[in-house]
Amino acid sequence: MKLILETESGKRIEITSFPFVVGRNPDCNFTLDSNLASRKHAQFLAEGERAFIEDLNSSNGTFVNLEQINSKVEIFAKDLLKFADVRMRVLAGPDRP
Numbered sequence: 066m067k068l069i070l071e072t073e074s075g076k077r078i079e080i081t082s083f084p085f086v087v088g089r090n091p092d093c094n095f096t097l098d099s100n101l102a103s104r105k106h107a108q109f110l111a112e113g114e115r116a117f118i119e120d121l122n123s124s125n126g127t128f129v130n131l132e133q134i135n136s137k138v139e140i141f142a143k144d145l146l147k148f149a150d151v152r153m154r155v156l157a158g159p160d161r162p
Contacts, residue, residue, distance in 0.1 A: 066111040069157035070146070077156065085109040087148060088121070101125045101149035109140075116140050116158050125149035 068080040078095055085094045088106040097106060103123035110117040119137040120127035128147035129138050140146070141161040146153045 066114055066116060067157065068109060068116055068140075068155060070153045071156045073152050078153075080109055083109060083111040086121070088123075097148055097151045099149055099151050102151060103149070106148045110137065114159060116155075118146065123149065 066081070066083070070078040070080070072078070086105055086108045087093055087095045087097055088104050089097055089099070089102045090104040093105060102125070103121065105121045106123045107118055107120050107127040110119060116139065117137045118127065118129060118134070118140050120134055126133045126149065128134065129140060130145050140155055140158065142155050142158045144155045146155065
């Protein structure tokens with residue numbers, strides 16, 4: 066399983082190892098540059114060839130296609146992700162069925 070994300074500034078993040086944690090904490094797999102992001106904000110998970118995102122009880126929420134999530138949610142190529150005020154797009158990943 067491989068995911069490729071792109072930030073609003075055009076930076077690409079390739080994810081091949083799961084779980085992959087994003088947040089403000091420098092110990093995260095990817096550090097979010099936002100004071101509104103939680104220290105450990107969300108994580109990406111893989112189950113076979115399926116990809117998921119899960120909020121880690123963040124203060125300002127994790128969103129998939131503008132909808133706030135409260136549990137593990139399957140994600141697909143072209144989905145829009147938002148961690149507090151940080152936006153990313155899934156460039157490559159599983160195709161929506």
